[in-house]
Amino acid sequence: MSRLPEPLGQMDHLLSHTLDAAELGLLWLDAQGYVEFANETFLRWAGLTTSVWRGMEVTQCIELTPQQQLALLNPPARHAKSQFLSLAPSGQRLMVTSHRLGLPGAPALALLLSEPQNHSEHQIIDALQREILEAVALGRPMQQVMDLLCRRVEAIAPDVVCTVLEVDDQGCLRPVAAPSIPAAYGQALDGLPIGPNVGSCGTAAWRREPVEVKDIANDPLWTPYKELALGYGLAACWSNPIFVSGDKVGATFALYYREPRSIAPFHRHMVEACVQLCQVALKHEHNKRQIERLAYFDNVTGLPNRTLFSDRAEQTLHMATRQEGQVAMLLLDMDRFKTINDSMGHAAGDQVLAKVATRLQATLREIDTLARLGGDEFVALLPGCCAHDAMLVAEKLHTALRANLPLPEFGIAELRLSGSIGISTFPGDGKTLSSLLKSADIAMYEAKRTGRNCTRYFLQTMNQELDERLRIESALRVALSAGHLQLHFQPKVHLQNLQLAGVEALLRWTDAQLGPVAPDVFIPIAEECGLINALDAWVLESACRQLAAWHEAGVAVPNVAVNVSALRFFQDDVAAHVGQLLERYQLAASQLTLEITERLLLDNAPQARSQLQALDVMGVRLSVDDFGTGYSSLSYLKQLPVSELKLDKSFVRDLETDADDRALSQAVISIGRALNLSVVAEGVETTAQYHVLRDLGCEVAQGYFFARPMAAADLPNWMAQSSPDRAF
Numbered sequence: 001m002s003r004l005p006e007p008l009g010q011m012d013h014l015l016s017h018t019l020d021a022a023e024l025g026l027l028w029l030d031a032q033g034y035v036e037f038a039n040e041t042f043l044r045w046a047g048l049t050t051s052v053w054r055g056m057e058v059t060q061c062i063e064l065t066p067q068q069q070l071a072l073l074n075p076p077a078r079h080a081k082s083q084f085l086s087l088a089p090s091g092q093r094l095m096v097t098s099h100r101l102g103l104p105g106a107p108a109l110a111l112l113l114s115e116p117q118n119h120s121e122h123q124i125i126d127a128l129q130r131e132i133l134e135a136v137a138l139g140r141p142m143q144q145v146m147d148l149l150c151r152r153v154e155a156i157a158p159d160v161v162c163t164v165l166e167v168d169d170q171g172c173l174r175p176v177a178a179p180s181i182p183a184a185y186g187q188a189l190d191g192l193p194i195g196p197n198v199g200s201c202g203t204a205a206w207r208r209e210p211v212e213v214k215d216i217a218n219d220p221l222w223t224p225y226k227e228l229a230l231g232y233g234l235a236a237c238w239s240n241p242i243f244v245s246g247d248k249v250g251a252t253f254a255l256y257y258r259e260p261r262s263i264a265p266f267h268r269h270m271v272e273a274c275v276q277l278c279q280v281a282l283k284h285e286h287n288k289r290q291i292e293r294l295a296y297f298d299n300v301t302g303l304p305n306r307t308l309f310s311d312r313a314e315q316t317l318h319m320a321t322r323q324e325g326q327v328a329m330l331l332l333d334m335d336r337f338k339t340i341n342d343s344m345g346h347a348a349g350d351q352v353l354a355k356v357a358t359r360l361q362a363t364l365r366e367i368d369t370l371a372r373l374g375g376d377e378f379v380a381l382l383p384g385c386c387a388h389d390a391m392l393v394a395e396k397l398h399t400a401l402r403a404n405l406p407l408p409e410f411g412i413a414e415l416r417l418s419g420s421i422g423i424s425t426f427p428g429d430g431k432t433l434s435s436l437l438k439s440a441d442i443a444m445y446e447a448k449r450t451g452r453n454c455t456r457y458f459l460q461t462m463n464q465e466l467d468e469r470l471r472i473e474s475a476l477r478v479a480l481s482a483g484h485l486q487l488h489f490q491p492k493v494h495l496q497n498l499q500l501a502g503v504e505a506l507l508r509w510t511d512a513q514l515g516p517v518a519p520d521v522f523i524p525i526a527e528e529c530g531l532i533n534a535l536d537a538w539v540l541e542s543a544c545r546q547l548a549a550w551h552e553a554g555v556a557v558p559n560v561a562v563n564v565s566a567l568r569f570f571q572d573d574v575a576a577h578v579g580q581l582l583e584r585y586q587l588a589a590s591q592l593t594l595e596i597t598e599r600l601l602l603d604n605a606p607q608a609r610s611q612l613q614a615l616d617v618m619g620v621r622l623s624v625d626d627f628g629t630g631y632s633s634l635s636y637l638k639q640l641p642v643s644e645l646k647l648d649k650s651f652v653r654d655l656e657t658d659a660d661d662r663a664l665s666q667a668v669i670s671i672g673r674a675l676n677l678s679v680v681a682e683g684v685e686t687t688a689q690y691h692v693l694r695d696l697g698c699e700v701a702q703g704y705f706f707a708r709p710m711a712a713a714d715l716p717n718w719m720a721q722s723s724p725d726r727a728f
């Protein structure tokens with residue numbers, strides 16, 4: 001009998017003897033977990049002598065996981081008793097039942113210890129489940145949980161050896177836990193593809209059902225691997241697939257015996273519980289990985305997202321600062337990606353982004369980071385890269401992007417893309433991530449502005465231009481809401497009889513601080529900052545109101561033409577707005593012309609196309625502005641409801657002297673005649689131009705030669721003075 005704390009009463013002696021006689025161990029612990037008393041049975045199991053146990057920590061007496069230790073010493077108020085499996089230092093397996101005593105002047109805890117075989121299957125499996133689920137709930141890594149499970153099972157059933165093997169996305173086995181199997185055996189299994197004859201585990205994963213091999217030496221499933229298993233003393237194996245999502249096998253749980261035999265009934269029940277526990281642990285791990293992926297990776301392209309990129313970039317800049325190194329940042333924005341989304345649908349757009357990401361990634365080095373910042377914007381961070389080399393990388397990115405990108409799933413054999421790239425370098429263009437990104441963004445914007453499909457370095461002067469644009473943007477917002485914008489109107493005249501064919505409404509803005517700002521300057525800014533819809537809507541309504549006012553006043557203006565930005569056809573219901581205005585101002589649809597760009601027609605996006613068709617059905621005239629300056633394909637003229645072509649002023653300017661311009665103008669006029677479209681020549685400034693155009697058969701013209709754009713109030717006067725009899 002070991003020493004008992006003094007004074008040990010008669011009843012305590014009696015209790016201790018009774019427990020020894022019943023082969024039950026007893027440990028009394030103080031509130032800090034130090035041993036106050038251990039009975040003979042426990043000392044024997046633990047391999048301790050009577051002289052060393054007093055004052056030992058409980059963890060030196062039995063194996064406890066950190067959470068078990070915590071739960072033991074600080075149990076939740078409602079848990080006065082708990083039960084779990086453990087091991088004594090000697091390797092003796094133990095079922096531990098802890099009781100919180102709560103008696104004044106007595107030990108705080110009593111641990112009753114017994115051999116697991118003295119407990120019911122139910123109690124053992126219950127304790128196992130509780131311990132493993134607790135480890136999962138506490139977020140312990142999957143490998144540790146599986147390892148704990150195997151070790152606990154091997155403690156309960158000393159004649160078995162356990163393994164958990166994961167099945168990776170390529171269908172290969174990957175050992176997760178095999179604590180009692182030599183490392184060399186685990187290495188031999190690592191990467192083995194599952195199949196119809198791949199031992200017990202590979203076959204169970206393949207067949208999606210448990211596989212019991214009673215004799216490895218003679219079972220055909222093991223033929224290629226039996227020497228390996230037998231060499232490590234493994235003679236029988238029962239393996240179970242673990243399903244993670246639907247019918248996908250994510251792992252296998254196996255029990256090996258050291259002699260040929262079939263599975264024992266208790267082991268069968270225990271394995272059933274283990275399979276469920278593995279499933280919980282695997283699903284938990286799967287969800288954890290999914291959450292990590294969502295938090296750090298873009299789910300369309302699989303590239304790092306902004307959060308992960310920022311993290312890596314901060315580290316790279318930190319290193320570069322310490323080592324006085326260089327870093328380049330390339331910001332790439334795809335050109336007109338919105339058109340792809342609008343015309344081909346978002347699924348196709350996502351597919352394009354994913355393919356583009358793979359291509360861009362392939363052009364970079366391993367140490368570079370490519371991320372998707374959102375939309376169609378990618379960023380590449382190139383450690384140790386100077387400005388000159390960054391330009392070479394940018395060229396490679398352009399080449400990758402421009403190569404044909406077929407999308408057979410969407411019936412598209414050829415898709416040509418391009419992008420605009422801005423480059424900033426550390427430390428010259430910024431010492432922090434945000435300043436470098438801002439500089440690259442400004443440079444990228446400059447690349448967009450100067451024609452797209454190109455690269456620009458960041459320059460300090462771009463900062464001033466950006467400030468200027470921001471000033472214009474904010475002043476324009478004020479002007480629009482405060483009614484400080486104005487419309488001017490420029491006459492269009494029939495060249496044969498000089499009668500007024502109509503007027504073009506042109507926006508004018510004079511700001512108190514900025515002075516007069518040209519539409520060429522503020523319209524692109526309005527398009528970029530999203531003001532264009534409101535601006536164009538205001539112009540459309542003001543032009544209709546003015547035309548109605550002229551009619552009311554008896555001023556015979558046959559038609560008003562309004563410029564509509566292509567963007568508005570994607571973001572707004574132009575046709576519905578026009579319908580409302582025609583009704584509100586009692587105008588005939590034929591009295592309104594919308595001037596649109598060739599680009600809008602060429603993009604042929606369904607949304608824009610249906611609006612153009614609705615306008616045509618109403619009877620509104622559609623005019624192609626700056627015709628001939630952009631693109632070569634003319635087939636859209638046959639397919640889309642166009643009524644008018646505006647011959648760009650660049651062809652008109654040198655008509656008298658340049659034979660090519662004359663030939664091109666003649667060609668446009670012939671196209672108009674062939675397709676029954678009227679042709680309006682723009683920018684006519686001289687008598688000679690007027691005569692040439694008239695002789696070429698052009699019907700209508702507009703330009704300073706006839707009249708500059710003027711305020712609405714001046715038009716009646718101009719009309720009175722420039723009667724058809726007036727010789728220009």
Ligand SMILES: Nc1nc2c(ncn2[C@@H]2O[C@H](COP(=O)(O)O[C@H]3[C@@H](O)[C@H](n4cnc5c(=O)[nH]c(N)nc54)O[C@@H]3COP(=O)(O)O)[C@@H](O)[C@H]2O)c(=O)[nH]1
Pocket residue numbers: 490504505506507518519520523536539563564565595625626646649682683684685702703704705709
């Ligand atoms: N979306 C909208 N765009 C608009 C609107 N108002 C104008 N604009 C577009 O801005 C560009 C520049 O317009 P503006 O400075 O008004 O120049 C127009 C005329 O003033 C100019 N013009 C006319 N005659 C002559 C000439 O003989 N010589 C010469 N050098 N220039 C002349 O041409 C411009 C008219 O262009 P267009 O629209 O192509 O007929 C311009 O692209 C406008 O479209 C608006 O409300 N919304």
